[in-house]
Amino acid sequence: MSEAAQALGAEVMPREIAAWFAAQHWQPHPHQLDLLAAQGDVLLMAPTGGGKTLAGFLPTLAQLLQDPHEGLHTLYVSPLKALTHDIARNLSRPVADLGLSIRIEDRTGDTSQTRRARQRVDPPEILLTTPESLALMLSYPEAPRIFGALKRVVIDEIHALAESKRGDQLMLGLARLRSLAQGLQVAALSATVENPPALARWMGGARVVEADPGPPPDIAMLDVARPPPWSGGGGRHAAQDVMDAIAAARLTLVFVNTRAQAELFFQALWAVNDANLPIGLHHGSLARETRARVEAAMAAGALRAVVATGSLDLGIDWGDVDLVIQVAAPKNIKRLVQRIGRANHRYDAPSRARIVPANRFEVIECVAALQAVAAHDLDGEDDARRPGGLDVLCQQILLTACAGPFDADALFAEIRTAGPYGGVSRAAFDDCLDFAATGGYALRAYDRWQRLVQRDGLWHLRDPRAARAIRMNIGTITDTEKLKVRRSGRGGAPLGEVEEAFAAQLSPGDTFLMGGQTVRYDRLRDMVVEVTPNPSRQPKIAVFSGTKLATSTRLSERVLALIGDPGAWDALPGHTREWLELQREISVLPQPGTLTCETFLRGDQACLVAYSFAGRNANQTLGLLLTRRMEQAGLGPLGFIASDYAVLIWSVDPVDDPAPFLAPDSLREGLADWLAGNAVMKRAFRDVATVAGLLQRNLPGQRKSGRQATFSSDIIYDTLRRHDPDHLLLRLTRTEAMRGLVDFGRIEQMLADRPRIVHARAPHVTPLAAPLLLEAGRVRIEGEGAERLIEREAARLMAEAGLADLM
Amino acid sequence: MIEGGAGYGFRFGGQHLVARGSGTLYWPDQDMLIAADLHLGKSERMARRGGTLLPPFETRETLARLGAELTATRPARLVLLGDIFDDDLAAHALTETDRATLDAIAARVETLFLAGNHDVASGPVDWACAGLVLRHIAVSGQGPDISGHYHPKLSLAGRSRPVFLVGRDHLILPAFGHYTGGLAHDAPVLRALVPAGLAVLTGRRALPLPLPLR
Numbered sequence A: 001m002s003e004a005a006q007a008l009g010a011e012v013m014p015r016e017i018a019a020w021f022a023a024q025h026w027q028p029h030p031h032q033l034d035l036l037a038a039q040g041d042v043l044l045m046a047p048t049g050g051g052k053t054l055a056g057f058l059p060t061l062a063q064l065l066q067d068p069h070e071g072l073h074t075l076y077v078s079p080l081k082a083l084t085h086d087i088a089r090n091l092s093r094p095v096a097d098l099g100l101s102i103r104i105e106d107r108t109g110d111t112s113q114t115r116r117a118r119q120r121v122d123p124p125e126i127l128l129t130t131p132e133s134l135a136l137m138l139s140y141p142e143a144p145r146i147f148g149a150l151k152r153v154v155i156d157e158i159h160a161l162a163e164s165k166r167g168d169q170l171m172l173g174l175a176r177l178r179s180l181a182q183g184l185q186v187a188a189l190s191a192t193v194e195n196p197p198a199l200a201r202w203m204g205g206a207r208v209v210e211a212d213p214g215p216p217p218d219i220a221m222l223d224v225a226r227p228p229p230w231s232g233g234g235g236r237h238a239a240q241d242v243m244d245a246i247a248a249a250r251l252t253l254v255f256v257n258t259r260a261q262a263e264l265f266f267q268a269l270w271a272v273n274d275a276n277l278p279i280g281l282h283h284g285s286l287a288r289e290t291r292a293r294v295e296a297a298m299a300a301g302a303l304r305a306v307v308a309t310g311s312l313d314l315g316i317d318w319g320d321v322d323l324v325i326q327v328a329a330p331k332n333i334k335r336l337v338q339r340i341g342r343a344n345h346r347y348d349a350p351s352r353a354r355i356v357p358a359n360r361f362e363v364i365e366c367v368a369a370l371q372a373v374a375a376h377d378l379d380g381e382d383d384a385r386r387p388g389g390l391d392v393l394c395q396q397i398l399l400t401a402c403a404g405p406f407d408a409d410a411l412f413a414e415i416r417t418a419g420p421y422g423g424v425s426r427a428a429f430d431d432c433l434d435f436a437a438t439g440g441y442a443l444r445a446y447d448r449w450q451r452l453v454q455r456d457g458l459w460h461l462r463d464p465r466a467a468r469a470i471r472m473n474i475g476t477i478t479d480t481e482k483l484k485v486r487r488s489g490r491g492g493a494p495l496g497e498v499e500e501a502f503a504a505q506l507s508p509g510d511t512f513l514m515g516g517q518t519v520r521y522d523r524l525r526d527m528v529v530e531v532t533p534n535p536s537r538q539p540k541i542a543v544f545s546g547t548k549l550a551t552s553t554r555l556s557e558r559v560l561a562l563i564g565d566p567g568a569w570d571a572l573p574g575h576t577r578e579w580l581e582l583q584r585e586i587s588v589l590p591q592p593g594t595l596t597c598e599t600f601l602r603g604d605q606a607c608l609v610a611y612s613f614a615g616r617n618a619n620q621t622l623g624l625l626l627t628r629r630m631e632q633a634g635l636g637p638l639g640f641i642a643s644d645y646a647v648l649i650w651s652v653d654p655v656d657d658p659a660p661f662l663a664p665d666s667l668r669e670g671l672a673d674w675l676a677g678n679a680v681m682k683r684a685f686r687d688v689a690t691v692a693g694l695l696q697r698n699l700p701g702q703r704k705s706g707r708q709a710t711f712s713s714d715i716i717y718d719t720l721r722r723h724d725p726d727h728l729l730l731r732l733t734r735t736e737a738m739r740g741l742v743d744f745g746r747i748e749q750m751l752a753d754r755p756r757i758v759h760a761r762a763p764h765v766t767p768l769a770a771p772l773l774l775e776a777g778r779v780r781i782e783g784e785g786a787e788r789l790i791e792r793e794a795a796r797l798m799a800e801a802g803l804a805d806l807m
Numbered sequence B: 001m002i003e004g005g006a007g008y009g010f011r012f013g014g015q016h017l018v019a020r021g022s023g024t025l026y027w028p029d030q031d032m033l034i035a036a037d038l039h040l041g042k043s044e045r046m047a048r049r050g051g052t053l054l055p056p057f058e059t060r061e062t063l064a065r066l067g068a069e070l071t072a073t074r075p076a077r078l079v080l081l082g083d084i085f086d087d088d089l090a091a092h093a094l095t096e097t098d099r100a101t102l103d104a105i106a107a108r109v110e111t112l113f114l115a116g117n118h119d120v121a122s123g124p125v126d127w128a129c130a131g132l133v134l135r136h137i138a139v140s141g142q143g144p145d146i147s148g149h150y151h152p153k154l155s156l157a158g159r160s161r162p163v164f165l166v167g168r169d170h171l172i173l174p175a176f177g178h179y180t181g182g183l184a185h186d187a188p189v190l191r192a193l194v195p196a197g198l199a200v201l202t203g204r205r206a207l208p209l210p211l212p213l214r
Helices: A003-012 A015-023 A030-037 A052-066 A081-097 A113-121 A131-138 A143-147 A165-180 A196-202 A236-248 A259-271 A288-299 A333-340 A360-374 A390-403 A408-416 A426-438 A466-472 A500-504 A553-564 A566-571 A574-586 A616-632 A664-668 A671-677 A679-692 A713-723 A728-740 A744-753 A784-800 B042-048 B058-073 B088-092 B096-108 B188-193
Strands: A042-045 A074-077 A104-107 A126-129 A152-155 A185-190 A207-210 A218-221 A252-255 A279-282 A305-308 A323-327 A352-356 A452-455 A458-461 A482-487 A494-499 A511-514 A517-525 A528-533 A594-602 A605-611 A637-642 A647-651 A756-761 B007-012 B015-020 B025-027 B032-035 B077-080 B110-113 B126-129 B132-135 B145-147 B152-156 B159-166 B170-172 B197-201 B207-211
Touching (some): A015 A052, A030 A042, A030 A052, A042 A196, A052 A074, A052 A081, A052 A185, A081 A104, A081 A126, A081 A288, A104 A113, A131 A143, A131 A390, A143 A165, A165 A408, A185 A196, A196 A207, A218 A360, A236 A252, A236 A259, A236 A323, A236 A352, A259 A279, A259 A305, A259 A511, A279 A288, A288 A494, A352 A360, A390 A426, A390 A466, A390 A679, A390 A728, A408 A426, A426 A452, A553 A566, A605 A616, A616 A664, A616 A671, A637 A784, A664 A744, A679 A713, A713 B058, A784 B152, A784 B207, B007 B197, B007 B207, B032 B058, B042 B058, B042 B088, B058 B096, B152 B197, B152 B207, B170 B188
Parallel strands (some): A042 A185, A042 A207, A074 A126, A074 A152, A104 A126, A152 A185, A218 A352, A252 A305, A279 A305, A482 A528, B032 B077, B077 B110, B132 B145, B145 B170
Antiparallel strands (some): A452 A458, A482 A494, A511 A517, A517 A528, A605 A647, A637 A647, B015 B025, B025 B032, B126 B132, B152 B159, B159 B170, B159 B197, B197 B207
C-alpha cells in the first residue's frame, strides 16, 4: 500500500470525520485512508474486522459532508439481503454523529411495493441492494433518472460474487451504470484471494489495496468426549462439548454446512442447554421476521451463540464474536480461513476457532485441513475468472429491452466494458440477441414468434406487457422452488420456507423441524404449507437440502496421503485410527499411486466404488464414463453418486472385474453421445434455460393447477437436441456442463497417476464407502437398468395384490 | 391383432382393449386406435400470448409419433379424444408441413375428432360405440366411458410417467402430446373417478399396476 496515498488520505479526511474517529478512540486503518484518497476504481482486500465496509463508505461520507447531493449518491451491492440490513444499521451511527441529513435505505426482495415505488421517484442518497434488485431497477424506464447522478458504487464480498453468475450479472449492471453515470467510482471489498490482479481485471480493472492480514488464526479440533458416528450426522454427538465451549466464551458463532443440519444441531444444543443460555438460529430458510429478530438480538448483545449456515457466512459485522465453531468439515481450506475471520473483530488479536467433525471421515478431512492451514497451503483457484455466461447476457438483453428501445451496436460496446465480457465476440452477442428476439430456433414460421422487434434501427419489446414476465424471471440463482411455511389458522405466523420437493412428499400428520421446533404438517393451501407446532414428537424428517460444498482438490490429495500412510495416523484421534484399521481388515486402504475399487452388494443392488481422490468434478465424469461402459455390458447401472474422494455406482448386476471398465481406450469410446443424454447435462440445461429466459421460474400464486403445471425441461432438452442440435442454449449447456465436469484429459491423468488398480470384494458396505451413501446429488441413469427396476417393482406390486397372473 | 410386446391387454366395459406403451389405446374388435390430448400448437399458443418461446417442434414430434402408432397397429379407424389443438387459433396456425402430415393421417384412416375443452369449436362432444362412450372428460355416473383430459401420471421406482387409469366405470388415457404436463394418478379428482382397478404405465413396455397402489 502506498504511504503517499495514506498521507494524502489523512490530509483529505474532513475534520468532522477525523473528530468522529477521535471520539470513538479509533485510529483510521491505513487502508481506510488509502481508499479516502483514491481516484478511480479500487479493490480492497482486508480480513473481516479490518473496517472494510467503513473504508468503502468513508469517501461517500466525506463527499456528502463537503457537497450536498441531489438524488442517489452511493449504491452498495452485497450478495446477501441480511448484509444490507446490517450495513444500514452500522452506517446510521456515523451518519447521525456527523450530523448528515441523508437517507440510507435498502432495496431487496423483502422491500415493500410502496417503498420500491417511492424509491423509483425519490431515491435516497445511499441505497443498499443485491445484484438481482439492481438488475430489476435497471430494467425500469426510469433507470437513467434514478442513476444519472450516481457517484460511487461499493461492492461488498466481491470474491463471493465473482464465483458465480450473480457476479456476471452484477458486472453487466455495472457496465450499464457507467453508461448512465459519467465518472462513476467503484470500490470493491474482498476477503483474501489467491490472485488479486485477476479479480481486479474481472471487475473491469482496479487498483488493488491489500490491508494487513493480521495475526494467524488459532484453529484446532474441539475436544469431544464421544467419538463421532461412522457416517453422516450433523455433529450432534458433540452437543454437550459445544455447549461447554459456548458457556466459556462471550459470543460464539456455530457454523454448520446445511440448513437441515442447522435445525438439528440447534435442537441438540437446546436439549443440553441446562443454563438456559440465549442461543439463536439463523439460516436462509427462515422467515425474514425470524432472521431479523435474531440479527437484532445479536447486535444488541442479547445472545451468547448463534447457530448459522452460509446466510451468516459473509462478513456480517456482529461485534463481539470471540469464538467460531465449525460443525462438520469445512470442505475447503480457504472457506475455513474466511469463516474463522468472523471471530474476534479486534483484528490485532488472533481469531479463535474450533472444528467439530461430524463423522469419522470428516475427522481425516479436518486433520488434513488443519495441517494445510498450518502450512499456509491454501486451495488454488481452479477456475480463475472464467468468462461471463452467455445465458446471463441473454437475460441482460431482455432486461435492457424492458427499460426502453436500444441500439445493438451501443449495447454491444457497453457489454464489452464489463470485465467478464471483455472478450465476447460480436457473433456471440448476435446469437444472444437473436435468441432474445426470436427464441433462436431453426424453424420460425410466424411473426408472432418474436419477443423483440427492430424498428427504426432500435430493438423494442414487441409487446410491452411482456416486460412483467421478463422481470419476474430475473436473477441467476436457479434454486429449487420454495414454499412458505406458516402456522395453521387465520394469519398464522410465517415460520420459513421448505423446498417444494420436500413439501410434496409430506402427508398430513408428518412432523419435521422448522425454526428449531418440531411442527406437524396439516395441509397445503394457496401454495403455503400450513403446520402446527408439535413439540412432544420426534421430527420424522428434516431433509431440505442446503448448499452443497465441494472439497477442494488440494484437500482431497492431503486426505488420500493421510489415509494411505498408517505412520501418519498419530495425528488422528483414536476412534478414527480404529475406523481405518477396520477398513483395512474388511477391505483395503486406498494408497497414492493406486486406484482402489470395491464391490459389494447392498440390498438387491450391486455397488462399485472407485476411490480416485480426484475431486467431485472428475469423479462425476468418471461416474458417467463407467456407467456408459456398464450399460454397454448389460449390467443395468441405475445411478451414481460422486464425492470428492470416490464415485459409487449401483446397478442391477455386479461388476466382476473393474479393470477392463477403467481402460482409458474403452472409456473414451462413444463418450459424446452418452454425455449429451445424461442427467448432468439435463440439469445444466435447466439452469441455462431458466437464466436465459426460456423457462419461467414458477412463482407461488400464479401457478396453474394440475395438468398445466410445468413444462418438463427434460422434454424440451430432448426436443431441441433432435430438431435443432446447434441451438444456442444447447451450446451453452455443453459449455456449462463441461465446466462442472472435467475434461477427459484429467481422468486420463488420474489413471496415469494411479496405474495400479486394486479390487477388493467386500462382504458388505465398507467403512470408507458408508459416507458416500449419505451424499446428496445422486445422478440417475435412464437405461436398461431403470426399465428392469420399474418392471420388477410393477411385478412386485401386482404379486402383492394377488394379480400376478395378470402380468 | 396386437398382443404382448409394447401393449397390455385387459377388459373394460365388456370389451377387450390394449393399452400401448406409447400411450395410445387399441380396440381390436373395432380395429380402432384411440389417442387423447395431442395439444398440437402448444408452443405457438404460448408465443402468441407473449409467454416464453418454447422450441416450436412439438407438433412435428407428436404427429410423427402418431404416424408411427398407425404404422404399428394399422387400424381402420382413429379416434382423437379432444384437445387435439391447444386452442382453435393454434389449429389455424399449423405450419404447412404439419398440416400436410395431419391431412395425410386423416386420409390414411377414417378419423374422428372429438371436441375437447381447449378446441371447443370442432367435432362432436361424444360418440357411443359397442356399449362404451368416447368423450373428452369422464362423466361420473355415465360410464362406462373412455376419456382423456386429466393427463394422469404415476411415479414408480422414482420415475414419473404418463399412465392409463382403468376402473369399473371409467378408462382415462394419458396425454399423447409432447409438451403436456401431468396430474398425479392419486389426485382427488382421479381417485373419485377410478377408486380401484388397474393403472397401466407407459414406457418401453406397458406395465400393469394395481389401484390403489397400496
